[in-house]
Amino acid sequence: MAQLRIALAQVNPTVGDLEGNGRLVVDSARRATAAGAHLVVLPEMIVTGYPVEDLALRDSFVSASVRATRALATDLAEAGMGELPVVVGFLSRREGPGERYGQPSGAPQNAVAVLHGGRVELTSAKHHLPNYGVFDEYRNFVPGDTLPVIRVRGVDVALAVCEDLWQDGGPVTATRAARAGLLVTLNGSPYERHKDDVRLELCSRRARETGAAVAYVNMVGGQDDLVFEGDSLVVDAEGELVARAPQFEDALLVADLDLAEAAQTRDGAGDGEVVDGLRVVRRTLSAVPAEPCEEESREPGRNTVTPRPDPLSDVGEVYRALVVGLRDYAAKNGFASAVLGISGGIDSALVATVAVDALGPERVHGILLPSTYSSGHSVADAQDLAQRQGFAARTVPIAPVVEAFEHAAAGADAPLSGLAAENLQARVRGTLLMALSNQEGHLVLATGNKSEAATGYSTLYGDSVGGFAPIKDCWKTLVWELALWRNAEAARQGHTPPIPENSITKPPSAELRPDQLDADSLPDYALLDAVLDAYVGTDRGEAELVFAGYDLELVRRVIRLVDRAEYKRRQTAPGTKISSRNLSRDRRLPITNRWTV
Ligand SMILES: Nc1ncnc2c1ncn2[C@@H]1O[C@H](COP(=O)(O)OP(=O)(O)OC[C@H]2O[C@@H]([n+]3cccc(C(=O)O)c3)[C@H](O)[C@@H]2O)[C@@H](O)[C@H]1O
Ligand SMILES: Nc1ncnc2c1ncn2[C@@H]1O[C@H](COP(=O)(O)OP(=O)(O)OP(=O)(O)O)[C@@H](O)[C@H]1O
Ligand SMILES: NC(=O)CC[C@H](N)C(=O)O
Numbered sequence: 001m002a003q004l005r006i007a008l009a010q011v012n013p014t015v016g017d018l019e020g021n022g023r024l025v026v027d028s029a030r031r032a033t034a035a036g037a038h039l040v041v042l043p044e045m046i047v048t049g050y051p052v053e054d055l056a057l058r059d060s061f062v063s064a065s066v067r068a069t070r071a072l073a074t075d076l077a078e079a080g081m082g083e084l085p086v087v088v089g090f091l092s093r094r095e096g097p098g099e100r101y102g103q104p105s106g107a108p109q110n111a112v113a114v115l116h117g118g119r120v121e122l123t124s125a126k127h128h129l130p131n132y133g134v135f136d137e138y139r140n141f142v143p144g145d146t147l148p149v150i151r152v153r154g155v156d157v158a159l160a161v162c163e164d165l166w167q168d169g170g171p172v173t174a175t176r177a178a179r180a181g182l183l184v185t186l187n188g189s190p191y192e193r194h195k196d197d198v199r200l201e202l203c204s205r206r207a208r209e210t211g212a213a214v215a216y217v218n219m220v221g222g223q224d225d226l227v228f229e230g231d232s233l234v235v236d237a238e239g240e241l242v243a244r245a246p247q248f249e250d251a252l253l254v255a256d257l258d259l260a261e262a263a264q265t266r267d268g269a270g271d272g273e274v275v276d277g278l279r280v281v282r283r284t285l286s287a288v289p290a291e292p293c294e295e296e297s298r299e300p301g302r303n304t305v306t307p308r309p310d311p312l313s314d315v316g317e318v319y320r321a322l323v324v325g326l327r328d329y330a331a332k333n334g335f336a337s338a339v340l341g342i343s344g345g346i347d348s349a350l351v352a353t354v355a356v357d358a359l360g361p362e363r364v365h366g367i368l369l370p371s372t373y374s375s376g377h378s379v380a381d382a383q384d385l386a387q388r389q390g391f392a393a394r395t396v397p398i399a400p401v402v403e404a405f406e407h408a409a410a411g412a413d414a415p416l417s418g419l420a421a422e423n424l425q426a427r428v429r430g431t432l433l434m435a436l437s438n439q440e441g442h443l444v445l446a447t448g449n450k451s452e453a454a455t456g457y458s459t460l461y462g463d464s465v466g467g468f469a470p471i472k473d474c475w476k477t478l479v480w481e482l483a484l485w486r487n488a489e490a491a492r493q494g495h496t497p498p499i500p501e502n503s504i505t506k507p508p509s510a511e512l513r514p515d516q517l518d519a520d521s522l523p524d525y526a527l528l529d530a531v532l533d534a535y536v537g538t539d540r541g542e543a544e545l546v547f548a549g550y551d552l553e554l555v556r557r558v559i560r561l562v563d564r565a566e567y568k569r570r571q572t573a574p575g576t577k578i579s580s581r582n583l584s585r586d587r588r589l590p591i592t593n594r595w596t597v
Pocket of ligand 1: 419422423458461462509510512518567
C-alpha cells in the first residue's frame with residue numbers, strides 16, 4: 001500500500017473570468033501545499049467556469065483558455081509549488097480542423113490538464129458528453145479518446161471528467177484495465193433534489209467495479225439557473241465513504257488514502273494500449289511533494305474518515321440552493337440589491353426571505369403596490385414581513401395609475417374591463433418595479449412558482465416581469481413547505497420566524513378582482529401539483545396519466561393549461577433549478593403544436 005494525501009478544491013468559478021478562476025486554482029494549490037497534500041484536484045472546466053455553452057465555439061475563448069492553463073503551470077512553479085501536481089479542467093481543442101465547428105484551429109473539447117514542474121504535463125478530454133436535461137455537450141464539444149493515468153508517489157491515478165463516471169464503458173472500463181489505485185473525477189454536476197444520494201451510490205459502485213478508490217470533486221455556486229452544490233467526496237476501493245465536503249460551501253477536502261501501489265509487475269494496460277476505444281496514456285510524475293509532516297501518525301492501512309458536517313434535510317437543501325442561486329446570480333451580474341412586490345401572499349414572502357438570506361436585509365427592497373381590490377390583510381401581512389426581517393418597505397398605491405391606463409387604452413367612454421382590466425393591475429405593478437430597477441439599480445425578482453408557470457397562471461409583462469425568478473422551479477406545495485421549514489429553522493435557533501403565519505395559512509389569491517381566489521381558476525394545489533409533476537416531470541401523455549389513476553377530465557384540463565402556456569414560459573426570467581426537470585432547458589417543447597394527448 002502507498003499513502004497519498006489528496007486535496008479536492010470545491011470552489012466557485014465564474015464563467016469567462018479566466019483571471020479570477022486562475023486565482024482560485026493558485027489559492028487552492030497554496031492551501032493544499034499548506035495541508036501537506038501530494039495532489040490537488042479542481043473541478044471540471046475550472047479555468048473557464050462551467051457550462052460555457054456556445055462560448056466553446058468562439059476560437060478566441062478557446063485560445064485564451066489554453067493560454068491561461070499554460071500560464072497557470074508556470075505561475076504555480078514560480079510560486080514555489082512546481083512539485084505539487086495540480087489537476088484542472090479547461091476548455092481545449094482537438095488538433096486538426098474544426099470540422100462542423102468552423103474553428104480553423106481545431107474542435108473544442110472539455111478537457112483536463114495535469115500541471116506539474118512548471119508545465120502542462122498531460123492533457124486529455126472528456127469522453128462521454130452529456131446531451132440530455134440541461135446539457136448540450138455534443139453541440140459544443142467533440143469527445144476525447146484517451147484515459148490519462150499519472151503515477152504519483154507510486155500510485156496510478158486515472159483521470160476522468162463528470163459524465164465519464166455516469167456512463168458504463170469507456171473511462172470506467174479503461175480505469176479497471178489500467179489497474180489504477182485511484183480514479184479522480186472532475187465535475188460540474190448541478191444540484192437537483194436527492195442527487196447527492198445518487199452521487200454517493202454512483203461513486204461507491206464505480207469504486208467496486210474499477211477496484212480503485214474514487215475521488216470526486218464538484219464545483220460550488222450559482223451559474224444562471226444552475227446551482228452547483230459541491231458535495232465532493234472520496235470513497236475507498238470497497239466503495240466505503242472516506243471523506244465528504246459540505247453542500248453549498250467552498251471547501252478544501254483533504255483525505256489521507258492508503259492505495260494499491262502500482263508495481264511495474266502489475267499487469268495493467270500499458271502506455272498506448274487501447275481499451276474500450278480509449279488509449280491509455282501514462283506519465284510518471286517524479287519530483288512530487290514528500291511525506292507531509294504530521295503531528296498525529298495514522299494507523300497504516302486505514303483511511304481517515306471525515307464525515308460530511310451537518311447533512312441538510314431535503315427541504316433545507318432546496319432552500320440553501322435557492323439562496324446560493326440568487327446570491328451568485330446577483331453578485332456575478334453586478335447587482336448589489338434586489339426589489340420585489342410584496343403582496344402579503346406566500347410567494348412574495350418566501351422570495352423576500354430567500355433574498356434577505358442571500359443578500360442581507362439592507363439590500364432588499366419590498367414594495368407594497370395595493371390596488372382597489374387589495375385586502376387589508378395583504379397590506380398588514382406585507383408590512384409584518386418587512387418588519388420581522390428588517391428590510392425596507394415602501395408603498396406605491398396603484399389605483400390612480402391603473403385608472404389612467406384604463407382610460408388611455410380604451411377611451412374615457414369605454415374603459416378596459418374584465419380580464420384586460422385585471423391584468424392591467426399586474427402590468428402596472430411590473431412597470432413600476434422595472435422603473436425602480438432603472439432608477440435605483442436593483443435586480444427585480446419575479447415571484448412566480450412552478451405551478452403558476454406550468455399552468456400560465458400569471459400575467460405576461462405583469463407579475464412575470466423580473467430579472468431572476470428564485471422559486472420558478474418550486475411547486476406551490478413546496479413553496480409552503482419551504483416557508484414552514486424556514487420558520488421552524490428560525491424557531492430552532494431561537495429567532496423570530498421570518499414569515500408571518502397568516503401568509504402561510506391564508507388561501508392564495510391574485511386579488512385582481514373582488515374576492516378572487518386561485519381555487520376559482522385552478523384545482524386544489526395538492527392535486528394540481530401531483531398531476532403537473534406527473535405530466536411535466538415525465539413524458540407521459542393523457543392515456544398514461546389516466547392509467548396512473550388520475551381523473552380524465554382533470555388530466556385533460558391540466559394538459560390543456562400547460563400546453564397553452566408554453567409561449568409564456570419562453571419569455572420568463574431564469575431561476576434556480578432544483579428539480580430533475582425544470583420548465584426551461586430540461587423540457588423543450590414547441591409553442592406551435594397541435595399534439596394534445
Ligand atoms: N401562443 C401565443 N403566443 C404569443 N402570445 C400569445 C399566445 N397566446 C396568447 N398570447 C398573448 O398573451 C395574452 C394573454 O396572456 P396574459 O395577458 O398574461 O393573460 P391571461 O393568461 O389570459 O390571464 C392571466 C391569468 O393569470 C391570472 N393571474 C394573473 C396575475 C397573477 C396571478 C397570480 O395568482 O399570481 C394570476 C389571472 O387571474 C388570469 O387568470 C394574449 O392577449 C396574447 O397577447
Ligand atoms: N398588492 C400588491 N403589492 C405588491 N406586490 C403585489 C401585490 N399584488 C401582487 N403583487 C406582486 O405580484 C405577484 C403575484 O401576486 P398575486 O397576489 O397576484 O399572486 P400569488 O401567486 O398569490 O402571489 P403571492 O403569494 O405573493 O401573493 C406577487 O407575488 C407580488 O410580487
Ligand atoms: N458536467 C457533466 O458531465 C454533468 C453530467 C452528470 N450526469 C451530472 O449531472 O452530474
